[in-house]
Amino acid sequence: MKKNKYLIVLLGILLVLFTPEKSRAYDATLSVGNLCEYVGKIQVDENGGTNFCEFNPYFASSIDYSVSPEFLIAPEFGFSIPKSARDENISKMSLFILANAKYKLTNFHLIVGLGLFFTRISGSGGTEDLNNGNSTSSFPLPDSSVFTRNFILNLGAGLDFTREWSADLHTYIFNLTSSEDRAYSIAINGTYHFGEF
Amino acid sequence: MKLIYLILFLIISANAHSFTLNNTSTLVFGQNEVKVNVHQSTVALDRCTNIGIDESELLSIVGDAVDQYWNRSPTSRLKLRMGSVVTSSTAFATGLICLTGTSCDPTPALAVSSDVLITCNKNAGNYSGSGVLAVTVPNNVSGKTIVGSLIMINDQANNTFKTKSRDEKISIIAHELGHTFGLGHSPVKDSLMYYSTVNMRSALGSDDIDGISYLYPKQQPVTCGSVDMNGSKNNPNTWLGLLFGFLVIALINYQLRYLKLRPRF
Numbered sequence: 001m002k003k004n005k006y007l008i009v010l011l012g013i014l015l016v017l018f019t020p021e022k023s024r025a026y027d028a029t030l031s032v033g034n035l036c037e038y039v040g041k042i043q044v045d046e047n048g049g050t051n052f053c054e055f056n057p058y059f060a061s062s063i064d065y066s067v068s069p070e071f072l073i074a075p076e077f078g079f080s081i082p083k084s085a086r087d088e089n090i091s092k093m094s095l096f097i098l099a100n101a102k103y104k105l106t107n108f109h110l111i112v113g114l115g116l117f118f119t120r121i122s123g124s125g126g127t128e129d130l131n132n133g134n135s136t137s138s139f140p141l142p143d144s145s146v147f148t149r150n151f152i153l154n155l156g157a158g159l160d161f162t163r164e165w166s167a168d169l170h171t172y173i174f175n176l177t178s179s180e181d182r183a184y185s186i187a188i189n190g191t192y193h194f195g196e197f
Numbered sequence: 198m199k200l201i202y203l204i205l206f207l208i209i210s211a212n213a214h215s216f217t218l219n220n221t222s223t224l225v226f227g228q229n230e231v232k233v234n235v236h237q238s239t240v241a242l243d244r245c246t247n248i249g250i251d252e253s254e255l256l257s258i259v260g261d262a263v264d265q266y267w268n269r270s271p272t273s274r275l276k277l278r279m280g281s282v283v284t285s286s287t288a289f290a291t292g293l294i295c296l297t298g299t300s301c302d303p304t305p306a307l308a309v310s311s312d313v314l315i316t317c318n319k320n321a322g323n324y325s326g327s328g329v330l331a332v333t334v335p336n337n338v339s340g341k342t343i344v345g346s347l348i349m350i351n352d353q354a355n356n357t358f359k360t361k362s363r364d365e366k367i368s369i370i371a372h373e374l375g376h377t378f379g380l381g382h383s384p385v386k387d388s389l390m391y392y393s394t395v396n397m398r399s400a401l402g403s404d405d406i407d408g409i410s411y412l413y414p415k416q417q418p419v420t421c422g423s424v425d426m427n428g429s430k431n432n433p434n435t436w437l438g439l440l441f442g443f444l445v446i447a448l449i450n451y452q453l454r455y456l457k458l459r460p461r462f
């Protein structure tokens with residue numbers, strides 16, 4: 001089952017993407033933006049200050065299917081560009097898949113969705129010499145990659161400037177039902193709408 | 198198929214290599230909930246006498262340390278829970294945490310039977326100087342699994358722990374707890390696992406979240422208690438549900454084709 005579950009997701013995405021065409025009623029989109037992770041949750045200096053938004057560019061793509069003129073179903077896939085973590089020996093990136101629903105109003109739209117958010121944490125191994133009490137020790141670094149996987153709720157809204165361009169703000173809510181580790185990431189993006197191919 | 202299998206294996210493998218460690222082993226707790234208990238010696242003189250707080254206050258600091266720091270990490274599954282004050286032999290308060298100095302060979306008599314134990318200890322042999330606030334070793338290990346870890350708070354008369362504010366004590370205990378479940382030090386000052394105290398500590402740093410998540414990656418929706426209905430390690434229904442979701446989307450797609458509905462784009 002462990003392998004099958006990834007195949008299910010993959011098959012599902014392929015099924016949706018390669019549904020036969022002719023009179024498809026969809027809008028393909030591409031978004032570029034910044035993903036602000038775990039807003040207010042992370043200490044960023046030695047004086048107790050916490051984070052708001054760090055530079056963390058991401059790309060996303062969705063296919064928006066019209067159910068009615070106002071209501072769309074929009075599966076979305078996105079990822080952030082791999083970058084080094086706070087400790088430069090560690091590399092990180094994020095991936096997410098979302099099943100969004102969009103409700104279109106005159107010049108803007110509302111978004112609600114559910115999905116999975118993956119964080120890849122990896123290191124190249126080796127050691128790092130760091131202080132340890134009154135001397136220095138060689139601390140081992142991670143030498144493999146790990147994916148964390150969170151179930152997320154997405155709430156958002158966007159402005160539709162033209163038929164081609166819109167700007168969205170998404171809020172990814174982690175651990176919705178657990179107050180101790182609930183967290184919010186905010187994604188801000190500009191989106192280009194290709195319409196139907 | 199073989200290639201796919203290999204790729205998937207790399208993705209889903211959660212090899213327990215440490216982020217940075219305080220020893221050369223790569224160890225993690227086997228369970229997702231770890232209790233943090235405070236030891237109280239049967240001998241009054243061997244209890245916490247020099248750190249300015251007693252065992253029950255130390256336990257309350259533990260409660261704040263786990264709530265304010267590690268349990269807030271959004272992408273890790275390990276939860277530390279405030280345990281209780283446990284009374285046992287005086288060896289934890291007087292013994293040496295390691296038989297040898299440089300690379301620790303844990304003292305078998307002090308092996309913690311399960312979870313985490315915090316004890317005050319006055320044995321100068323445990324601390325390389327009075328500035329050392331505490332020492333921590335996962336001292337009961339089975340294979341690559343941590344069974345029990347021991348934190349010794351420097352309770353010598355000249356300790357500096359007593360001079361710290363309550364908030365500082367909370368962050369010091371939280372830092373030591375990071376060592377109990379497998380983390381070493383971090384080179385960045387905004388990390389709780391930085392080797393020294395800083396002006397003010399209010400939350401985990403990015404490096405801390407990466408570290409605990411690397412060792413204990415959260416695997417929702419299958420292992421999180423709040424989402425997982427039956428608590429099983431693997432819940433295929435969730436994935437079938439996801440497939441169902443995709444099928445619904447595909448079906449709508451076909452319907453649209455059939456009805457020749459056009460969007461407004």
Ligand SMILES: [Zn+2]
Pocket residue numbers: 372373376382392
């Ligand atoms: Zn330390």
